[in-house]
Amino acid sequence: MSAPRRIVVDDADPAIQYGSSGWFVADSTKLNTIGNYGPVYNGTSHATTTDSTLSFPFNGTSISVFGTIAITKDANNVTDPTWDCFIDEIKIENPNPTFQYPENNWQLCDQATIASGSHTLTIQVTSKGQPFYLDRILYTPLPTAGYDGAVLEYTNTDTAVSFGTGWREWGVQNVTQTSGAQVALNFHGTAVSLFGYVPTELPHNSSSGTYTIDGGPPVSFVLNGLAAQSATLYNALMFTTNTLTPATHNIVVTYGGDASETPLAVGTFYVTNTSTPSSGTQTSSSSGNSAASAASTGTVTTTKSSPVGAIVGGTLGCLAILMLIAALVFWCRRRRRREAANIRRTSANPFMETAAVGGGPATLAGQQQYSYASVPGDTYGGPHGYARPETPGSSVPQATAYPYVPPGASASVPSTGSQMHSPSPSTGNFSDSMSTSMSVHAAWAAGANPYASPVPSDGSDRPSSRDAPLAPLRRNQAPQSSQKQLELQQPVTLHQHEDSGVRIRMPPTPPTSEPEIVELPPGYSRD
Structure with a gap:
């Protein structure tokens, strides 16, 4: 299905308007040690321990808010903090605001479908001393929006992402344990970061990989294995490239480990400073002999067309059924006439x-x-x-x-x-x-x-x-x-x-x- 790529907005982005008091920059070093949902995005997070608000204006059709959840409950089972999210003063879903274990990259609120146009996200926080954390906001922009300086999310099913041989699907990502397996991404921007999750079901020994940009020299990175008996690590950062010139590029990532080591996982690519429209096709991933594919350029919009194949198939099926019924009726009438003729001949x-x-x-x-x-x-x-x-x-x-x-x-x-x-x-x-x-x-x-x-x-x-x-x-x-x-x-x-x-x-x-x-x-x- 053709769908625009989402824009990633960091908590430090000036487009987010925090209230006049109560907000502060949290210590990401401490936050990165909690839970198994990975570190905070881009190493930053905003927090408040008082009743506060924030707002974020955007043009788009969906929105999700992520942060760190770390609530407490008193003797009366009252949680602290609490929060409510609104789009244009209409309350939206808060999936699980009472999860009792601290985790980063937690979905604080979400609205999957919004009318196309300009909107404003508002978050109202109520706190008695326990911090509320905001890490990032993701929203789906309009197809005609400009993206200079923005960060776009390329999922593993994006048409700009192509996999070679040796890959397999693992949940919402692709993994490989085949030495030399490659994945490629065509993009327009100045930097790329790769995120995935490391499954505990596969070997925990650390491994490595390399990436090349536009056919340049390979750059190595380490895939840290999990500790023994540890859980799956989500939102793990595999690598981030150095700053590139703002142009169209091709990056090829190669796995250097084997079946006895930590696999290479590909969940999403975050591409910084793209100046091309964000439209891309989200499809099921597939394997091919070549890891390179054409760059995603231009605006791709979804057009609804009549399901010609379904209409033709249904019409032919109805005609076949009608012909079968007509043949059956003809056969029955012919049989009756034959039996009547036999009776007349016999009499x-x-x-x-x-x-x-x-x-x-x-x-x-x-x-x-x-x-x-x-x-x-x-x-x-x-x-x-x-x-x-x-x-x-x-x-x-x-x-x-x-x-x-x-x-x-x-x-x-x-x-x-x-x-x-x-x-x-x-x-x-x-x-x-x-x-x-x-x-x-x-x-x-x-x-x-x-x-x-x-x-x-x-x-x-x-x-x-x-x-x-x-x-x-x-x-x-x-x-x-x-x-x-x-x-x-x-x-x-x-x-x-x-x-x-x-x-x-x-x-x-x-x-x-x-x-x-x-x-x-x-x-x-x-x-």
Whole structure:
């Protein structure tokens, strides 16, 4: 993100207006011995032990105040000193004013966002004798501000800072334990100071480093290690350069230690006396093969633009979802039409029944044949006087033909002398009704009258046509002997339709071994 660099204002800067009484310059030597937050900035600090105020006018969009915290608490748990910070008479945040341990570089108050323009910081101190310390003020200036004589803060993520290989992120800074690792800074000013913090987790042995300016001779500096069992040291000063000419410069810092020694830490560079605008890009640090980068020049302002990538991606995603939904709807409708067409095709096919006359019992198309046997002197249990199938699944037709018995009449079948079998029970009447229908149609097709009177017309006592077995007949042929009938008979196959329509009857053909097909309309009856 592109953001202006902050300006560092030391407590000794004349821009800070202290009250008429009560303020004094503190002893930095004593202050630098307390805590582990490092020494006071630039070796100076202002303090007061009475009720006092100070003010600081600035043009900017944020502000932070740092100093030394060293409060006390009495028996009533009342702290001393206390302070309040205001921007244009509006109170701002005081993060932790009751921290009980003395520390330098403590954030006394902070306001991260302020309307762009001219403002005034005011601090009101209440003290009963315990000192209040002011060390420095940092604020974000306007992009068009001038910076001659000011100190700018370059963080480790600034675009003017570039890291070579061998570095890694460590909190809000970068560290290295690789000998020869380098970091470079391009700046416009007269001096540079490097700050970082020394982590207690890494080796404590002291090490060293060097820096060069504009390719000049290297200048060595010492990286003091931590004492055994000591805590991390924050805001540690690594080095400060000698005074330079006010111009654009490039500084390259090289680590001279190794993995067993105190690392080189890079947190922030403080650059003095820059005459270029303070805008710079704060980004995540990265490593590269070269430690040098172009100098940061000109004013870089933040412009808000439409997130084109997000808009395009969202649009394409919506279109893809809509296309998927449309394809799914089309597939479902097509499937419904296909199923409807299949249903119409299935219902248009007539159900076909076949029965063999003279060649065996009637069979349902696509089903197995059932064998039948007559029972002498018995009345059949089917709804139309027919026996039920003997063995479902049998494919051997029986030679015995069965007469039709009208409803309400009983039938007796003369003994044929052959082995008889009792009918097997069935779980339904489908076979009975089908057998009845087939026998009726077979009788009509053969020229016989299934409703013939049971009384012979000549008065003899011979069996009536109802009682006599139904002999297979061939069309257009006079009755002959039983042997001759067997030789000349032509099987007849009946096809019963369930749909309406005209059926064209084919002319008679000479007897052949192939079955003759007789087509019957739906629900055929003699009426």
